[in-house]
Amino acid sequence: MTNATGKINLLGLTQPKMEAFFDELGEKRFRAGQIMKWIHHFGVDNFDDMTNVSKALREKLKLRAEIRAPEVVSEDISKDGTRKWVVRVASGSCVETVYIPQSGRGTLCVSSQAGCALDCSFCSTGKQGFNSDLTVAEIIGQVWLANKSFGTIPAKMDRAITNVVMMGMGEPLLNFDNVVDAMNLMMDDLGYGISKRKVTLSTSGVVPMIYKLAEVTDVALALSLHAPNDELRNQLVPINKKYPLSVLLEACNAYMSRLGEKRVLTVEYTMLKDVNDQPTHAEQMIELLRKTPCKINLIPFNPFPHSGYERPSASAIRQFQDILHKAGYNVTVRTTRGEDIDAACGQLVGQVADRTRRSERYIAVRQLAADEQADSPHVAVR
Ligand code: SAH
Ligand code: SF4
Numbered sequence: 001m002t003n004a005t006g007k008i009n010l011l012g013l014t015q016p017k018m019e020a021f022f023d024e025l026g027e028k029r030f031r032a033g034q035i036m037k038w039i040h041h042f043g044v045d046n047f048d049d050m051t052n053v054s055k056a057l058r059e060k061l062k063l064r065a066e067i068r069a070p071e072v073v074s075e076d077i078s079k080d081g082t083r084k085w086v087v088r089v090a091s092g093s094c095v096e097t098v099y100i101p102q103s104g105r106g107t108l109c110v111s112s113q114a115g116c117a118l119d120c121s122f123c124s125t126g127k128q129g130f131n132s133d134l135t136v137a138e139i140i141g142q143v144w145l146a147n148k149s150f151g152t153i154p155a156k157m158d159r160a161i162t163n164v165v166m167m168g169m170g171e172p173l174l175n176f177d178n179v180v181d182a183m184n185l186m187m188d189d190l191g192y193g194i195s196k197r198k199v200t201l202s203t204s205g206v207v208p209m210i211y212k213l214a215e216v217t218d219v220a221l222a223l224s225l226h227a228p229n230d231e232l233r234n235q236l237v238p239i240n241k242k243y244p245l246s247v248l249l250e251a252c253n254a255y256m257s258r259l260g261e262k263r264v265l266t267v268e269y270t271m272l273k274d275v276n277d278q279p280t281h282a283e284q285m286i287e288l289l290r291k292t293p294c295k296i297n298l299i300p301f302n303p304f305p306h307s308g309y310e311r312p313s314a315s316a317i318r319q320f321q322d323i324l325h326k327a328g329y330n331v332t333v334r335t336t337r338g339e340d341i342d343a344a345c346g347q348l349v350g351q352v353a354d355r356t357r358r359s360e361r362y363i364a365v366r367q368l369a370a371d372e373q374a375d376s377p378h379v380a381v382r
Contacts, residue, residue, distance in 0.1 A: 008064060012137030012139075031053070082099065085098075096168060098168070104162075105162040110168050111168030113174065171204055172202070196217075269285075272312070282324055286329070298321060
């Protein structure tokens, strides 16, 4: 929690941890709420701007603490309103955050790790391997930065960020404690006040952690399925060899059953030409998901160099969607937006240029994210 100079970064402290910090400082606990509002509601990172805090306390805080968001390497705004930030984290790696505006809502796609150890065969983040876990401050810092770029929080109803999806870089369940703290800050009224239904964690299937998650939170859950049988999923999502589909769906069903009737699992399915896009795969999926209340998001594959995969044709995707739809599933497919900022990103060099490939993926994920948070009731009709 402390940085190289031994200062604690208050940006990453949940309310209980902030209160403990003030206790330790010999100060009143109510200070925690005051400081959190300055940080998260007003985007303040300088103690001198905290006008309801005495000068003596501000000086004390300056000696012990700081408010430090990750460094912004670039910020791009697409003509369709989509925004993308590349930020540098303490390990020196860069990660991306994407904001997707849609009528009446705005979804932020947040990263949890730099790189990823799980090596899904069609994912450029996976191809780069694992680099580092993001700290709580680095995760919530993405929300802080995005929020600040819209000009702080005036009133609840006017907030630009209404939804957050943990669908950026990394596997959130493998950075469990930090992701849970950051999601708590997203939902806390002293943080960003986002409803638990509008914070979504996406996982490729780290089964024990899905059970652990159920013990500590009730955020929405998305499962990256990508294949309707173990043989194919073992190839596409290697963690399936450890936690096959039967145990994975059992874990998801258990998680969802705790949330109550109206909440459904989001199933993500990246469509890969001639790999998982055949009618027989759709038929298998219908059978596999029979006992799982869910909605399905089909993500057309976003190619990157040497991936070895292609995006299926629009008609193949439509046919796949139709089969699922006829079986009673709520199925959505999204097309790409914000291409102009991807192109800009492609002109960057070195380490930043390297991230262009991931950007392509994020645009797809962003669509998924926006879709995920559609206002319609997400109940699959069978
Ligand atoms: N690690 C988590 C969350 C981040 S990935 C997970 O896997 O769920 C978010 C989504 O993007 C996942 O569903 C992932 O499979 C998908 N994705 C990865 N690479 C993609 C690509 N090249 N094209 C389209 N979607 C991709
Ligand atoms: Fe990691 Fe998700 Fe990419 Fe798989 S799809 S390698 S779990 S980020």
